Amino acid sequence: MKRIVDVILSLMLLILLLPLILMIGLLVRIKLGSPILFKQERPGLYEKPFYLYKFRSMNDQLDNDGQLLPDEQRLTSFGAFLRRYSLDELPQLLIVLKGDLSLVGPRPLLMEYLPLYTKEQAKRHLVKPGITGWAQVNGRNAISWEEKFELDVWYVNHQSLSLDLKILWLTMKKVLKKEGVSQQHHVTMEKFKGSYAMEREDGGSKHA
16 A cells, blocks of 8 residues: 555656756756766665665865865755755655655665664664655754654554655645754764764763
8 A cells, every 4th residue: 555655646746746847957957067866875675775866956066185075065055945845855756656765764874874773773674765754754854863763763663554644744844844954063964973983972972
């Protein structure tokens, strides 16, 4: 049933939003150049890799050493607008149709994080990742990594069609209110270094 809902809703959204998607693609090409899409390998169901696509929101400006500038310096006002309303995520509807992604599930993070998860945190990969999820409607990037993973695992243990529909509804409200787009002092969220490493940096915090 979840897969059927994914296909029907993502296809409907793609048809409905096609003019907007084409317009955003054109604006990205004009304002940021090529490529229009940002492509990155992410872990999916059972940690199987797949490619995630988003509209680009950053430029490719380099420092004097030829290295990319920090994200906050490369994020343009246009890119910030796309992120604020989650418009950069629209190409992922095609990945939902393909089957690597679901509309609802834990957000697919970086491949480099896989060895950093605790056994409990790794349970987030027991379901297909999603465009939005329980963590996104309960803080998004404004909560800590540990809180985010706890919410992801809670979703894995309590997933249902009614919960998915609730998350989709709450997602629309969150996007319109522009809540939790970024963590304080970061464009989106600081990198995950592992729960134990973060505990040492904090001098022995509440996280185990």
